[in-house]
Amino acid sequence: MHRHVTRPTAWWPSRARPLPAGRPPFTRTVVTDAVLAAVFFAVMLVELLGPDGPADSGTTTRAVLICAAVAGPLASRRTAPLASYLVGTAALSVEALWGLENTVSPYANLIGLYSLGLHASRIRAWCGPFAAFLGMIAYFTGQEQRPSWSAVPAGVLFLWLLVWAIGFGSARRLEERDATQLRLRSEVVAGERARMAREVHDLIGHTVNVMLVQAGATRRLLSRDPERAREVLAQLEDSGREALEELDRVLGLLRHTATSPSVQPGLGDLSRLTSRMEQAGITVATRVEPGGAELPGSIDMSAYRIVQEALTNTVKHARAETADVTVRRVGDLLDIEVSDDGHGAGNGYAPGRGLLGIAERVSILGGRLEHGQGEHGGFRLRVRLPLR
Template sequence: MRGPDGRRYRTAVRPHHRAAATALTPEPPMSPPPHTRAVPADPPPWPPLPVFPVLRAVPAEWWDAALAGVFLLVMAVERIGAAGDLHGGLPVALVLSAAVAAPLAVRRTRPLAGYLVGAAALSAEALFVLPSPVSPYADLVGLYSLGLYAPRRRAWVGPFAALLGMAAYFADLGRAYPVIPTGVLFLWLLGWAFGYGTARRGEQREAARLLLHREVVAEERARLARELHDSVGHTLNVVLVQAGAARRLLDREPERTRELLSGMEHTGREALDDLDRVLGLLRRGAGDWDADGAAPQPGVADLERLAERLGRTGLKVRLRIDPAARRVPRSLDVSAYRIVQEALTNTVKHAGARSVGVTVRRTAGRLAVEVCDDGRGVPAGYAPGRGLLGVAERVSVLGGRVEHGPGEPGGFRLRAELPVP
């Protein structure tokens, strides 16, 4: 599929929605494999006719004006041919024919007014001049256009106006042959219903498209919010903790303060790198793609660097990673890292812990991630914040489950299990 910028897009379906929302994700630019040459595509069996693009370029109002002109011409020829039978004379008949045909020129822009004018002229023609065999078909087109182009409430005027017009048109004939006006009225109402139903289906499709657009936008906003919270928010929290420690040790331990300041500088650079990566999600270029065709993101292999970064704050991180946990799909790899990152960020911000244990292992088709600290535990009135809600969203997308609360020996414990396909 190609987007408005000419790039190719693939469709990704998120199964956790009630109605799966389809998000457009740009595919990475592809290069031809080596030792191949481009083969020109087969030409079409026949060249496209140049007349069709020209016809499509004609405005719809011009087609409506042409339709009105055709009806007027046919009705004028019929009126001239029946001039001897006309009661009010030929000029009056031609004026009424023009009043019946002309509203078709505005059948898209003024469908209700146009139809009422045409139906009134048709009734006057039938009552005072002579019923025309062509005028009712112009009225049928106007009634169909009323159902198709008018708003919902105005479109419902059509059936009642058609009933009155039919009563006037068949005022004399209806007494002798009541079946004819009944059948004609049914046909006219069927034309209105076809236009009305087509318009309503179009409205439903547009409403579904707008709803899907809102869901995709909301999902993208939530994803970017998670990225900012998980990456930039984490590194800024580490910087704040290091800044607080440096402030307290500035006078007593200048050497330790210099180490903390150096760690802050290093962590700040990492925060800028994370921010640059998240902004790259909004403005992607050819260089923003990794080998899997996605923006580069950290995974389980980067947990050691994460533990080292947190170690500069004085928190002791015990890391246990199952070698099999490093060989999981990309989505699980990134999610496991983000879950651990959020848990450690909460430990630094809220727990007041001295140490924390991180375990990532793969067993029985599941990837288990567990983080336990020895901090203050769960406070009274505890409620999950944005970070834990983001973890729950990640786990839900992947079809897993997550639990968090007080640990067995104390402190706080978070455990997530993700199914491995």
């Protein structure tokens, strides 16, 4: 059996910043950097072994080793950028102190400094300017002419720091882009989870509440009216079967492998919804005025879910006998009103999950939601959804 061991988080960041999405694979980058190091080493050898190269073999051997120490770290400029740059800078300083300057060596070091700013973690990347400053002191101190700190060394230092800043700034922009993508991905996942929760809540909450009312009615009818109790049990069975079918449809849509029809419910299904409510003992009067049924798919489904959840709340909380549902199109708005004759909302009532789910749907569609005590008692909910 394997155990999951939680390791403490190190205070010192990793050697290199992880490659963002879309960057070349790790193996390809390693091979590319190895080739880059080999090319620099070869060019430095050509420069070293030219007509102006050292005369004795001992000096040549040391120069070759220094060339390898300057160019070799480029092979790990992405995987270990700080160590790579420090080794290269130290080798460049030794090269200058020993009087074995190679005109190609500073360019290899410049690439190492750029790579440090681009690929190292934020804290390690900040070691670059300090290492560049110390290396610059050693490099110009070791030159034969030993110039004073004049415009030439200052200009070179400025160039080195500018190259580091370009790499560092690019890395931060990549980090910001990756963080934005991750945040957007998290928002999409959270939104999808909320949508799934709303769908399952609307489906299960409505049907289970209706079934509970039917089960309670059956219990009361068993002793005095068995025939009516059997009818209610048959309705309870039908409600459960419809709930399973709709739940299978919702789960199929979420998996994108639905075997049942993927048609979303809409205002055209209100008659089936009201018949369920009548089975639960509530008479529902529904009015869908002309033009209210010809709606975009998302508006049509959301309107149905809003009415469904409002009627579910009527069953759960209102103790009502009748409810009225009115859907009408007013210009570019869809007006939905659901009211009942129940005991209404008390002072300071807090919306539950049902009303919060309706509010989320309305907010996504850019609409307005009002709910509270009705003019003649009971509870009243009104929603206005823009159609454009």
